Amino acid sequence: MRKINAEKIREAVARLAIExxxxxxKDVLRALKRAYSKERSRRAKKVxxxxxxxxxxxxxxxxxxxxxxxxxxxxxxxGQDVAITxxxxxxxxxxxxxxGYKRGFLRKSVVSDPLSRVNTRDNTPAVIHTKIVPGGxxxxxxxxxxxxxxxxxxxxxxxxxxxxxxxxxxxxxxxKKAGPDACPPYIVGVGIGGTLDKACILAKEALLxxxxxxxxxxxxxxxxxxxxxxxxxxxxxxxxxxGRATCLGxxxxxxxxxxxxxxxxxxxxxxxxxxxxxxx
Amino acid sequence: MELPLRPEIVQSLxxxxxxLLNGYVYTARDQTHLRLIKDIxxxxxxxxxxxxxxxxxxxxxxxxxxxxGSCGPxxxxxxxxxxxxxxxxxxxxxxxxxRRSEEVRQAIKRHKAVYFLAIAGAGAYLSKKxxxxxxxxxxxxxxxxxxxxxVRDFPVVxxxxxxxxxxxx
Numbered sequence: 001m002r003k004i005n006a007e008k009i010r011e012a013v014a015r016l017a018i019e020x021x022x023x024x025x026k027d028v029l030r031a032l033k034r035a036y037s038k039e040r041s042r043r044a045k046k047v048x049x050x051x052x053x054x055x056x057x058x059x060x061x062x063x064x065x066x067x068x069x070x071x072x073x074x075x076x077x078x079g080q081d082v083a084i085t086x087x088x089x090x091x092x093x094x095x096x097x098x099x100g101y102k103r104g105f106l107r108k109s110v111v112s113d114p115l116s117r118v119n120t121r122d123n124t125p126a127v128i129h130t131k132i133v134p135g136g137x138x139x140x141x142x143x144x145x146x147x148x149x150x151x152x153x154x155x156x157x158x159x160x161x162x163x164x165x166x167x168x169x170x171x172x173x174x175x176k177k178a179g180p181d182a183c184p185p186y187i188v189g190v191g192i193g194g195t196l197d198k199a200c201i202l203a204k205e206a207l208l209x210x211x212x213x214x215x216x217x218x219x220x221x222x223x224x225x226x227x228x229x230x231x232x233x234x235x236x237x238x239x240x241x242x243g244r245a246t247c248l249g250x251x252x253x254x255x256x257x258x259x260x261x262x263x264x265x266x267x268x269x270x271x272x273x274x275x276x277x278x279x280x
Numbered sequence: 281m282e283l284p285l286r287p288e289i290v291q292s293l294x295x296x297x298x299x300l301l302n303g304y305v306y307t308a309r310d311q312t313h314l315r316l317i318k319d320i321x322x323x324x325x326x327x328x329x330x331x332x333x334x335x336x337x338x339x340x341x342x343x344x345x346x347x348x349g350s351c352g353p354x355x356x357x358x359x360x361x362x363x364x365x366x367x368x369x370x371x372x373x374x375x376x377x378x379r380r381s382e383e384v385r386q387a388i389k390r391h392k393a394v395y396f397l398a399i400a401g402a403g404a405y406l407s408k409k410x411x412x413x414x415x416x417x418x419x420x421x422x423x424x425x426x427x428x429x430x431v432r433d434f435p436v437v438x439x440x441x442x443x444x445x446x447x448x449x
Contacts, residue, residue, distance in 0.1 A: 043437075047399055050435075054405035058350070064340050067350040067403040105349055107340040107423050117311070119422050148355045148377075148400075180448060181355050181378030183401035239400055240378065240448060241437070272401050 002079070002136040004280055006087030009140065012278050013096025016142035017072060018104035020276035021064045024055040027210040028187065028248065028273055035185060035245035044243025048185075051238070051271060062105075065272045066183075069106040070144030072097050072126040073204060079135035090128060097142075098122035109147070129201060141208060143275040149186070149268045152178035153203070155196060158262035167192065167264055168227055174266040175231050175247065180240015183270035185248045187211055188231070191265040194255035202253040203267035208275050211249025220252050238271075283431070284331040285372050290394050293438045295445040299396070301434040305335045305375065306416070307427040309354055313362040315418055320369050326416050327428070333373030333396075334366070338423035339413065340403070348413040348429070350403030353377040356395070360384050367391040375436055379448050389444030396436035397447070409434040 024032075032055070036048040058065040074093050078084075084092075101108060101123040110124065111117040126142075133139075154174045158166060171190060178186065191202025214221035228250045237243025248271060257263065281289060283303025293299070306327065308316065319325065336356050340349030356376030363374070364387040372393050377400035380388075388395055398406060412430035419425045440446045 050399050050402050050405050054399075054402040057408065058404035061346075061404070062343055063346070063404040063407055064350040065404055066401050067338060067340050067352050068354070069340060069350075105341045105343040107338060107349075109338070109423065121422065151355070179379060180400075181357060183377070239397060239437070241397075270401050 001083050002081055003083050003085045004138055005085050006089060006092035008280055009084070009089065009138065010092040010096040010099070012140050012280060013074065013093050013142060014100035014103065016140060016276040016278060017097055017100030017106065017144065020142050020144055020274045021069045021104060021106050022062060023059045023276070024065055024272065025275065027212055028271070029055055031211055031248040032271060035248060039244055041237065041243040043241050044237045044245060047238035047241070048245060064106055065274065066146055066270070067107060068109065068146030068148060069101070070146050070274070071110050072123065073143045073145060074126045074128045075141040075143065075205070075208070076128065076130045077133045077139040078130060079137045080132050081136040082138055093126055093128055094124040097126045098124050138280045139277060140280065141275055141277040143204070143208060145274070146270060146272070149178070149182040149270045152182045152268040153266060155200060155263070155265045157196065158264060160260060160262050162262055164223055167262070168223070168230070170264060171227055171266050172230055172234075174268060175236070176234060178268045179236060182268055183272065184236050184240060185238055185245040185271050187248050187269045187271070187273040188250040189267040189269060190250065190252040191267070192252060192254045192262070193257040194263060196263050198255055199263040199265040202255055203265040206251040206253040207267055207269050207273055209251045211251060215252055217254065220254055224250050224252050283333055285333065285394070287392065290372055291392060291442045293394055293441050295438050295441045295447045297438040299436050299438065301333070301431050301436055303431065305333045305429050305431055307337050307339070307429060308334050309336055309338050309424050310358055311421055311424045312418055312426055313359050313366070317362050317365050320365070329366070330370035331372050333375065334371055335429065336374065336376035339427065342413065348407055348410050351407045351410055352401055352403030353398040356380055363387060367393055380440060385440055385444050385446060388440050389442065392442040394438060394442055395440040397439040398434070398436050406434065
């Protein structure tokens with residue numbers, strides 16, 4: 001049994017919260033630069049250039065990429081041979097978030113109750129997804145997501161006979177509805193299968209995969225490519241002012257499901273899709 | 281282009297025009313709008329809304345040695361329900377991102393105002409265009425407080441002009 005102190009987890013979460021918000025993911029930055037070089041529209045090119053510059057200013061000056069530093073979603077993959085010592089795991093994660101958001105001058109955007117809406121002033125609690133996996137390590141991923149794009153995410157419960165075409169249209173429709181509002185060019189995470197709740201978590205997990213890496217299942221990879229192409233034909237473009245770059249990447253994760261159903265969740269994410277991870 | 285916007289300047293702007301703004305803007309987002317609507321005409325506000333430009337944003341706290349943190353636009357559509365009342369109260373300009381409702385488009389036309397789009401998701405880049413930031417109202421709201429920002433060559437695109445023409449179809 002390997003022992004990991006809760007303090008180590010707190011420290012890692014604090015550091016990851018800052019890193020994720022200040023340093024744009026390499027795969028996303030690469031895609032922005034590629035979109036810039038491929039773009040034909042003068043205005044779209046100008047916006048993409050500003051976005052690349054934005055990422056450079058954020059990392060060199062220590063200013064968040066976006067003012068919406070999100071509600072933090074924390075994924076914990078905990079090896080079953082690990083014993084966490086020296087404190088409560090969820091408390092350690094939330095202490096890490098509070099510390100990171102303070103130390104990194106990140107915005108505190110969380111309210112304690114969805115209806116009475118009083119700001120918790122330290123951006124806690126995080127939304128924590130814990131998974132028990134084989135081995136003796138803990139992988140921690142902090143993924144802050146802004147709500148401009150979260151508000152445009154959708155779920156649908158399809159018939160088992162609906163198939164890929166209907167799902168494809170649903171995904172395309174979700175991006176059209178987001179239109180210029182949720183900071184295009186987008187990154188789209190899709191979860192297909194499981195149950196309603198499982199599909200939503202899959203969609204979020206899909207956003208964590210590097211956007212230049214396709215799903216290992218051949219037919220899913222094909223669907224990712226086809227949908228990305230279709231979305232980029234919508235001419236929404238950066239700021240919604242037209243252009244080729246409407247979507248930088250589309251990742252799909254799947255899971256076995258029931259004979260009677262086909263749950264789908266589409267997580268719309270902005271061009272500043274953020275995450276940072278470490279393995280302890 | 282100097283702020284506050286002169287009426288003849290507002291009326292000369294066309295949807296799609298690219299403009300650099302200079303002068304003062306006031307920040308306001310969801311909860312701020314809710315309070316402003318209740319307070320207008322009942323409480324004395326520390327500034328005159330008349331002719332002013334509102335920026336839909338909630339900046340991150342200023343790191344040491346900086347005037348402000350990341351400060352890009354938030355989704356304007358969430359403010360749509362409150363906008364006609366604020367236009368009636370005298371505001372002339374709004375800066376945000378994304379589409380507006382038909383009611384807002386009509387109200388912009390009626391009051392000969394203007395809606396600008398700022399570069400969505402470029403908070404760090406736009407922070408360099410802000411020379412001063414001072415919380416002036418509803419300080420208890422934290423990131424949602426009203427800040428008075430002095431902007432310098434702040435880049436925007438006209439989203440809806442005073443004739444009600446929109447850059448989005």
